[in-house]
Amino acid sequence: MNYPESAVMRDQINAAQKILLSCHHHPDSDTVGSAVSLGRVLEDMGKTVKLICPDHIPPFLSFIEGSEKIETHKFEDFAFNEWDLFIVCDTSNWSRLFIDPHFTEPKIPVIVIDNHTSNKGFGEMSLLDYKTSSVCEMLCNIFDDWGVSITKPMATALLAGILGDTGSFQFEVFDKTFETADKLIKKGADISTINFHLFQSLPLELIKFWGVVINKLTKDETGFTYVAIPYDEYKDFVHIYGTRETAASAILSKIKDSTFSFIMTEEQPGSVSVSFRSRTGVDTSVIALQFGGGGHPAASGAWLRGMSFDEALHKVLSACKSIS
Ligand SMILES: [Mn+2]
Structure with a gap:
């Protein structure tokens, strides 16, 4: 077991039917990769899933399969109470989701999955791991705890998060980062497509x-x-x-x-x-x-x-x- 919280989180997910997942403002490959891959796992569990972001997903991230399903919403106006559970990935505080400083917190159970050291936890439950490169790396640990197998599109989405957050293994690389990346490549992650879109496609x-x-x-x-x-x-x-x-x-x-x-x-x-x-x-x-x-x-x-x-x-x- 990588995280003792994995089982508790699984119980909370089992108890919910309609689950919301968010990407943060100014989305990057980690927030998109984590939302898309966790969303796919939840759908395979039979859940109704919606992916929401307060911002548009930039075109250079459209190579991540499933990113086209992410809806742009103003969180201040979103009807959270129509949902059973809200899972917030890669977000150290509410201000990464709500633009208006006078927002009201969603009144539904919230699970936070994050690796930012500035995140001290918020919501019903926070799974925080500061010794990991990215939320995508954390999700690999969680999926391992849950016995979930990683498909090829999920492997590409998850490796995109790791490569994006580490700047292609330059910073925030921890003990298991290379091992996890290796596992994802063996699952079919398309590293050349990721590198092309993340690092070789800058607008003039x-x-x-x-x-x-x-x-x-x-x-x-x-x-x-x-x-x-x-x-x-x-x-x-x-x-x-x-x-x-x-x-x-x-x-x-x-x-x-x-x-x-x-x-x-x-x-x-x-x-x-x-x-x-x-x-x-x-x-x-x-x-x-x-x-x-x-x-x-x-x-x-x-x-x-x-x-x-x-x-x-x-x-x-x-x-x-x-x-x-
Ligand atoms: Mn991240």
Whole structure:
């Protein structure tokens, strides 16, 4: 048994008939891969399943079979009470699902499956494993506990989550990650299709945005590096998926002698998103948590709303200087 909670979770699933599964805002291959594969297992158990996301699923993830079934809904307006159970994967807190800070929590049983260190648990039951690469890796352990066999499309979906969250085995790789990936490849996971769509299919306009980032890179005297882009300069790029996250991973986390880094973009006037990356062991999730965000030590993020760009930048810079 990988997790003592697996049996309890199975009992809760057995007791439910209509089960909701969610993907987080700004969906990635881990949230989509985990929702799709868990959804398929629940359907095989005879459950009525709906997959919901507060955002559209980006086209580059459409190679994951079953992702076309994910419905986009505004969670604030969703009729949760028509469902028996809500399983939330890859989500460290409600703000990754509800955009409005004054949302009401769903009044149905909630199970959380997550590996983010900033997730301290919410809902009826939380299965948290901080020593794992991704929720897709956790699900491999859970399916193993349940005696569920993994089909070829599920193997591709699950490996897509592991490869996405580890940046192709560069970070957040733990003891069982390679072993689990090996098992998935033996089940038929299509690693070349995953790599092509996740790492070799970037839109030209996204690469052009990286040019803006590179030109604005600033090194702080305490050793971290940052880029901050106000709305005026960001508005032409705001519609492109993954600008901030991909620039953070592809550029900011690779700078020699930089302890950690952040990229801040003003998504709308007065609404700023910031992504942190660390290459030296500095736990950036501590900073993200101060602003109501979360994530992993090496990669985390937060939103700062209702303040000017300059004020947000000042606050984040002060927090970064204080832990440097
Ligand atoms: Mn994840």
